[in-house]
Amino acid sequence: MADTTGTVQPETADIGEDGVRRRDFINVAAVAAAGTGGVITLLPLISQMAPSADVLAASTTEVDISKIEPGQAIKALFRRQPLFVRNLTPKEIAEADAVPLSELRDPQTLEERTKPGKTNWLITMGVCTHLGCTPLGAGPGEDRGPYGGYFCPCHGSAYDTAARIRKGPAPKNLEVPEYEFTSDTVVKVG
Amino acid sequence: MIRIFGILAGLFFSLSVLWAFISGAIAVAPVLGEYGQFTEPMADKVFHEKHPPALHLQSDGPFGTWDLAQLQRGFQVYKEVCAACHSLKFVAFRDLEELGYDKGQVKTIAAGFQVPGVDPNTGEATTRPGMPTDYFPSPYPNEIAAKAANNNAVPPDLSLMAKARHGGPAYIHAILTGYGPEPEALKQQFPDFKVPSTGHYNKYFPSLAIAMPPPLTAEGQVSYAEGQPKPTIEQMSTDVSAFLEWTAEPKKVKRTQTGWPVLGFLLFATILAYLAKKQVWAALKPKKKHTA
């Protein structure tokens, strides 16, 4: 590779097998070091696109539930995503309990999805597990779909009164976030 | 042709700037005795101490690390003294975890501050206890309120203070400890000099009169926990300066600690590059002289 010197004669005669090898080794090492440096440089450039510290810092949202009548639901905002808080009627609870688990795509009972003694408070994320649209059914007068829970208009996923997926392309039930009742009327989510 | 125009233009610019030089020199000539001083020197030119005394912090230099105990003490001084007037708006409570507080302690600290909020029932502006994700609240609802409460001088935000002044933490420390009565020499030399009624004499402040009243006035003004140094004014000033160094550049230690391996790698790679360059260029060295 070093015979590119025009009319200047490289003294190949002086350089034995070892010399050639040593030269190649240093060149390969230098190029490899440059390559390694280049790859390491990519790491911060990739990492800077990941969520920043302020986004990762888990925030909490408090929701006042005292004004939600049975059968009604409200939407709140939790970590920049919609949150559904629904006060189920006894009829809706019975409907949810009546479904055999074997019929469900993502088998879970209503009791598993609510807090003990507060089965009427169904608190879920308002994010369809298909592609992330916000399903209808929490706002007043919105279409609750064929199973009386939520209905996602984007691609037709229907959720039942326990917000479990029953029909359509969504693979999972609406996610239940971490939350606790700080009093009978206030829920702290997150 | 271009050269003739060039010479003319060059002479034009040179002569006009020399004209400015000469007219300046004529103006200066009568006072050439005190070269460069056109007017009577002001008191602040003579008595302002431009260079704050050195302040040594554990975070200084290329091998510095945070002294977490000191930062916590400094935070305590900020919270109990400075926060009454100064905001810290770029620092979030969650950041305090870097000072060695655990999540629970940060929650408690945050809850001790009232941050602006909205009443969920009425929508009216109100306050609520802070959460770790909140930022330090301003003690005043807005700038006008801050002005009104402080004789028209807005207490500056302290987040970046250590980077926003020449000298950094040393300057903050100097200001906090630089109060005192006007020196006799000043009164004699400048009988007209007067600290305004809303100001306080401070030899490290450029105009010598700072609007901020002395914030740290007595030993033990902040009570430090058991096992910590005695809260003298000197100690409290040093601690809060160290804390503000952290708020201004929380990544400082991470920065220098990243720097060393990067420089080490580059040094290694550059040596390799030098050897490779020598190897490549060795082929060009004609050796005929030696062999012939």
Place this chain on the structure above:
Amino acid sequence: MSFPWAKQYEPKHPLMRYLDEKLPMPRLVYNAIGSGYPVPRNLNYMWNFGVLAGFCLMLQIVTGVVLAMHYAANSQVAFATTEHIMRDVNWGWMLRYMHANGASAFFVVVYLHIFRGFFYSSYKAPREMVWLLGVVIFLLMMATAFMGYVLPWGQMSFWGAKVITGLFGAIPVVGEPIQIWLLGGYAPDNAALNRFFSLHFLLPFVIAAVVILHIWALHIPGSSNPTGVEVKSESDTIPFHPYYTAKDGFGLGVFLILYFAMVFFLPNYLGHPDNYIEANPISTPAHIVPEWYFWPFYAILRAFTADIFFGLIPAKLMGVLAMFSAILCWFFLPWLDKGPVRSGHYRPLFRKFFWFGLIPTMLVLFYCGGAPAEEPYVMLSQLATAYYFLHFLVILPIISSIEKPEPLPYSITEAVLGKDEAAQLGDSADTAK
């Protein structure tokens, strides 16, 4: 590419042969910075700065694009998003310090590149176009750097924007409307910040385009060299790759060590504390200065303190004219300096004026531009400004016609190897004196 003995690109792999037929990119690279570009064999380390400047441009574009992902050009939040980058974005502090110090590094490299050009008269024919494009790049860089410094929306950003657009206010009659038009208001605010951000993002790509033209123009006559003697035969040149790629690789390593030492250990050394105070339209910092790379020209601006022609040209206008002329006169260098010899090594008179005139003048202007507008700095910069214009516009044209150059080597090969060995290579055997 310009010399008949330049190596030809011969792709061996079938894929490369296919690519060469359809889109000869590898051939372009081979001829531009590969083995196909014959370069004088005697380039010294001052010739490293062109490649380094190209590297700096890439560095600024990469870090800048990344910072733009987190920055918001709105006067309400610009300062806060900058702090967000410094505190919350992963590696944001490093990327911002790399960008801020990268601007300084870029100017260091480019100033060295330009002054290498001055000393070796690289601007002379047949490389006038290379030089002209280079000055265009320098002007674009200054505009880009100025607008970039406004973006963090600190005190220096704000007052810098106000003062620099105020320069246009010096133009008679139309000055003030132009200033208001530039800012989109009576003072820098959201409108100005947004357009500066947009242009700050655009101009680097314009610079990149002019850089391509600059390199293209360079490849037609080929690189100059420290003797200033043109390439005469094959023995005068060596292929760019591997010789100069290896040399530039080493130079890049040294550059990166110095650059990262600044980024990690003195990141704010070249900055100004006032820019960590948010922009405040009602309070000007006590001592406002532009970034260091503008200091010589800022000193020239401030040197004109008196109206001339009995007030016909006000001092303000004169300063602005002089500041722009200080760079614009570089455009005419190829025609102002008509001496037949390029390299300062063989021009005794030129060399004296370079080392004892131009260089000290530039150092004085650098120093005075960063100093407060007080005596003795104003008077010093007035003298330096006078010399600056005399040097380029009067002294250069005169010495280039009266100077007696020292004897030149016959060829680059002779300069490198000495007469005897060059003769052995058959290069100058018949003409050796």
